[in-house]
Amino acid sequence: MGVAVPPEYTPVMEALRQMHGVTMLERRSSPYDVLIATILSQRTRDETTERVFRDVKARWPDVTSLAAADEDEVDAVIHSIGFHRQKARAIIATAKQLEERHDGQVPSSMDELLELPMVGRKTANCVLVYGFAEPAIPVDTHVHRISNRLGWVETRTPEATERVLVELLPREHWLEINQLMVSHGKTVCQPQRPRCGQCGVAPYCARAGVAE
Ligand code: SF4
Numbered sequence: 001m002g003v004a005v006p007p008e009y010t011p012v013m014e015a016l017r018q019m020h021g022v023t024m025l026e027r028r029s030s031p032y033d034v035l036i037a038t039i040l041s042q043r044t045r046d047e048t049t050e051r052v053f054r055d056v057k058a059r060w061p062d063v064t065s066l067a068a069a070d071e072d073e074v075d076a077v078i079h080s081i082g083f084h085r086q087k088a089r090a091i092i093a094t095a096k097q098l099e100e101r102h103d104g105q106v107p108s109s110m111d112e113l114l115e116l117p118m119v120g121r122k123t124a125n126c127v128l129v130y131g132f133a134e135p136a137i138p139v140d141t142h143v144h145r146i147s148n149r150l151g152w153v154e155t156r157t158p159e160a161t162e163r164v165l166v167e168l169l170p171r172e173h174w175l176e177i178n179q180l181m182v183s184h185g186k187t188v189c190q191p192q193r194p195r196c197g198q199c200g201v202a203p204y205c206a207r208a209g210v211a212e
Pocket of ligand 1: 146149150188189190194195196197199200201202205206207208210
């Protein structure tokens with residue numbers, strides 16, 4: 001009977017690092033900024049999120065001013081992003097909740113983060129990783145797709161992918177995996193046409209579900 005060979009996490013992460021670099025620590029933001037930006041980013045392109053987030057920060061620079069903001073005004077400022085009405089309501093409610101329950105600070109526990117409006121596991125994990133540098137695995141569409149293609153997981157949903165990855169992936173890789181796979185998913189391992197011929201990860205990849 002053969003012995004199962006564990007997936008080659010470290011060479012894959014090293015190959016991803018070589019292709020895309022490691023910039024997370026350079027780009028580290030405050031937990032509050034990560035939280036608000038990630039709520040705004042849901043189902044929205046990065047460039048649009050960045051612009052809209054800058055506008056929100058310029059008009060309401062901190063938690064106190066955002067908690068007191070008028071919903072119609074916030075909605076007008078973020079109008080170019082999807083679900084702007086829900087997001088306007090959510091970021092104001094989030095700021096209020098931070099003021100009322102957490103002394104204006106963002107909590108650093110998953111359970112407390114999940115109590116905030118429009119905060120699911122992916123957003124909470126982003127706050128932990130990018131705001132607090134706490135090991136966690138934010139699984140978005142890129143992490144979900146690439147983990148499946150690599151053969152690391154065999155899952156249908158990002159939530160299931162996260163559950164498997166936290167069991168399997170050595171903790172030393174948790175802080176980097178989201179950023180590296182997002183970069184990889186945007187430039188090389190794209191949804192429709194993965195560029196396997198130009199991919200440094202190819203020697204370790206099962207290419208599950210990828211057409212020949
Ligand atoms: S070899 Fe192809 S499927 Fe595998 S990670 Fe690279 S681009 Fe994606």
